[in-house]
Amino acid sequence: MFAGGILTSLLGRFATQSLLAAHGRDIKMNERLAYLIMVVSVPIIWVLTIEISGAPSFLIPPPGMVADILWSEQGNLLFHTRITIVTALTGYAVANVIAIALSVSFLYLPWLEALAIPWTVVIKNVPFVTIATIMIIILGDTPLPKIIIVVLVTFFPILANVTKGLKSADSVLLDRMQTLDSSQWGIFTKVRWPSALPYYIAAHEIAFTGSIIGAVVAEWLFAREGLGALIVRGMSQYRADRVWAVTMLASALAVGAYLLVKVIERYLFRWQVEDLT
Amino acid sequence: MIEFSQVSKQFGDVEALEEVSLTIQDGEFVTLIGPSGCGKTTMLRIAAGLEAPSGGRVLVNGDTPENACSQHQIGVAFQRPALLASRTALKNVRMTLEITGREGALSPDELLTDFGLGDFHHHYPHQLSGGMQQRVNIAAALVHNPAILLLDEPFGALDELTRESMGEWLGGVLNRSSKTVIFVTHSVEEATILSDRVVVLSARPGRIAEVIEIGLPRPRSKAFRTDENFLREVARVRSSLYQAVELSA
Numbered sequence: 001m002f003a004g005g006i007l008t009s010l011l012g013r014f015a016t017q018s019l020l021a022a023h024g025r026d027i028k029m030n031e032r033l034a035y036l037i038m039v040v041s042v043p044i045i046w047v048l049t050i051e052i053s054g055a056p057s058f059l060i061p062p063p064g065m066v067a068d069i070l071w072s073e074q075g076n077l078l079f080h081t082r083i084t085i086v087t088a089l090t091g092y093a094v095a096n097v098i099a100i101a102l103s104v105s106f107l108y109l110p111w112l113e114a115l116a117i118p119w120t121v122v123i124k125n126v127p128f129v130t131i132a133t134i135m136i137i138i139l140g141d142t143p144l145p146k147i148i149i150v151v152l153v154t155f156f157p158i159l160a161n162v163t164k165g166l167k168s169a170d171s172v173l174l175d176r177m178q179t180l181d182s183s184q185w186g187i188f189t190k191v192r193w194p195s196a197l198p199y200y201i202a203a204h205e206i207a208f209t210g211s212i213i214g215a216v217v218a219e220w221l222f223a224r225e226g227l228g229a230l231i232v233r234g235m236s237q238y239r240a241d242r243v244w245a246v247t248m249l250a251s252a253l254a255v256g257a258y259l260l261v262k263v264i265e266r267y268l269f270r271w272q273v274e275d276l277t
Numbered sequence: 278m279i280e281f282s283q284v285s286k287q288f289g290d291v292e293a294l295e296e297v298s299l300t301i302q303d304g305e306f307v308t309l310i311g312p313s314g315c316g317k318t319t320m321l322r323i324a325a326g327l328e329a330p331s332g333g334r335v336l337v338n339g340d341t342p343e344n345a346c347s348q349h350q351i352g353v354a355f356q357r358p359a360l361l362a363s364r365t366a367l368k369n370v371r372m373t374l375e376i377t378g379r380e381g382a383l384s385p386d387e388l389l390t391d392f393g394l395g396d397f398h399h400h401y402p403h404q405l406s407g408g409m410q411q412r413v414n415i416a417a418a419l420v421h422n423p424a425i426l427l428l429d430e431p432f433g434a435l436d437e438l439t440r441e442s443m444g445e446w447l448g449g450v451l452n453r454s455s456k457t458v459i460f461v462t463h464s465v466e467e468a469t470i471l472s473d474r475v476v477v478l479s480a481r482p483g484r485i486a487e488v489i490e491i492g493l494p495r496p497r498s499k500a501f502r503t504d505e506n507f508l509r510e511v512a513r514v515r516s517s518l519y520q521a522v523e524l525s526a
Contacts, residue, residue: 176359176417179325179427180376181347190372194363271363271401 061241069245081249083226084215087143091150092211098151099158107166107192108184124156128214129221136222146218146226153214154207158200165199166192201268204261212254227253278303278338279324279425279457285332286319292482293319296333299476299485303424304455308468308475310514312522316483317461318429324459325353325427337425345425349377352423356430358414360402366413367398370420377421388416392450408439415447419456429461440464444471445499452496465518469511470497477517480525487517 043063050060057065070077106113128149135145169192177187219228227250234242279301286294294316301307309317322328323335326342337345345351360369370385389398392412402410411431419426431447432440444467451458462468468475472491479486491510493501501507 170357170359172355172357172359173361175325175327175355176353177376178327179346179351179353180373180421181349182376186376190375191361194361197363269363272403 058238058240061244065241066244066248069241070248073242073245077230077245077249080226080230081253084212084219084228084250085253087146087218087226088150088211088215090143091147091214092154092208094147095151095155095207095211096158099155100162102159103162103166103196104188106163113163120156120159123152128152129217132218132221141223146215146223149218150211150214154210157207157210158203161199161203162196165196168199169195197268201261201265205258205265208257208261209254212250212257216250278336279459280336281320281324281333282335283333284320284323284330284335286316286323286328286483287331294323294330295482295484297483297485298333299488301457301459303457306451306458306460306471306473308460308462308472309478310462310465310468310475310518311478311483311486312480312518312525314483315478315480315521315525317478319483320478321353321427321429321459321461324425325351349421350423351425351427352418352421353427354411354415354418354429354431356433358402358410360410360414360417362402365399365401366394366405366409369402369413370417373417373420382421383419385416385420388420389413392416393446406439407435408443411435411443412446415450422454424457426456426458428458430463431460432467433463440467441499441502447471448495448497465511465515466502469493469507469514470502475514475517477514477521479521486521486524489514489517 046060046063049055050062053060102116106116131152132145132149135148139145173191174187177191182190215226216228216231219226220231221228223229227246230246231243234240234246281297281299283296283298284294285292285296293314297316297320299307299320309320311317319328323330324337324342326346335342338350340348342351360366361372364372366389367385370389374382374385386398389395392415394409394412394416397405397409402413405413411434415428415431418428432443435443448471460468460471469491475489475491476485477487477489478484489510491514493506493510497507
């Protein structure tokens with residue numbers, strides 16, 4: 001249950017970040033400055049904490065020590081990072097395919113949506129760490145249970161958003177398409193999907209980082225490879241410096257995933273900010 | 278020609294239309310006016326094949342509205358412009374042709390320029406004023422050159438002055454290419470200056486109270502709005518509308 005607590009707090013933190021970013025969209029100039037201040041502040045707070053508390057380096061390792069690990073063990077760290085990324089991306093791709101396929105089916109087969117709601121509610125709300133444990137018991141230390149966990153974590157936001165987005169298509173546009181005798185395919189590609197796209201991107205903001213977190217937690221539960229496994233190993237060896245190094249890597253990975261989505265979002269919706277010429 | 282024969286429409290317990298019969302000739306501009314709930318929008322939606330009547334039938338050039346749509350004979354524009362936010366003005370107009378094919382169609386570029394949007398082809402809807410958006414919307418509704426145009430309060434969301442100039446503009450557009458038009462509005466002046474006939478409807482149930490022929494010469498420019506004959510016709514339509522409102526109460 002400890003793992004569940006960690007996960008909830010992690011997910012909660014990312015949800016808050018995404019909310020803050022949404023509010024900060026109007027103040028673009030300050031946003032970059034704020035990121036810079038944060039990046040500079042982290043080592044300062046870090047060092048100050050050590051200085052004030054007087055914590056020994058085996059409890060809180062200083063930045064230099066962690067940087068040293070990141071540098072000297074880079075080969076090993078990269079190997080495990082790659083494994084985490086592959087698990088996260090595979091699970092995320094599967095989640096996208098399933099969620100989009102279901103959303104589209106819901107649009108044309110309302111009875112299927114009614115039938116699926118209880119399932120999605122259960123999948124969304126059952127503590128997935130317990131499911132993960134069960135799956136690891138059944139499937140062992142193979143990639144499959146980890147991929148399934150990533151799917152379980154990321155699938156719901158995509159399903160909910162795309163389903164809502166497809167239904168948000170403007171009724172006036174749908175009427176126009178109908179009077180022009182458009183095919184269903186034409187209605188989908190020209191009206192439904194463009195309407196769903198902003199919702200889909202918003203889902204990535206939550207779910208793409210979620211895929212990294214899901215993969216790390218899955219490895220943390222039971223695995224010999226991946227960043228999650230390195231955390232467990234570091235802990236059992238009382239190597240706080242290694243745990244901190246992995247934490248830095250995993251955080252950079254998750255934040256990087258989030259920022260990538262923001263960049264794609266800005267590119268896709270660049271027309272929204274184009275000024276009058 | 279659009280023929281409504283004894284068309285009824287119920288929404289649950291509400292009688293939106295009761296046995297409405299009306300024939301609209303080719304090239305005629307007919308306005309539907311009446312208190313809210315009189316079924317004017319419902320009539321238009323039935324003619325567009327967007328609603329099925331509960332009783333009676335509508336024929337568009339001798340065929341069902343659905344078939345008229347599949348032959349691309351109908352163009353529609355509503356109060357809220359049916360424009361895709363992620364497409365420029367030009368691409369929104371082109372979308373109609375992507376769906377209907379290009380046979381007998383007008384040129385989207387020329388149409389937009391003709392509509393006074395020469396400098397705005399590559400602007401997105403959110404970068405255009407309400408009046409401009411509606412002109413793009415109407416361009417998108419008639420770029421495939423349909424014989425019939427169904428307009429549901431297209432200028433309803435615009436301010437009074439913009440509305441007047443848009444009315445004058447629409448009159449000009451239709452002068453150049455004759456279309457059969459059903460126009461829904463709340464404005465008596467707009468109805469009078471644009472129409473050949475004004476159909477006044479009463480509500481609950483929706484029925485035709487009176488059909489008024491507007492015997493005014495064309496073209497009717499802005500100056501015409503202060504003309505005595507025009508004002509007399511406006512008064513005639515208005516008093517008919519008042520009677521219809523009383524019938525509805």
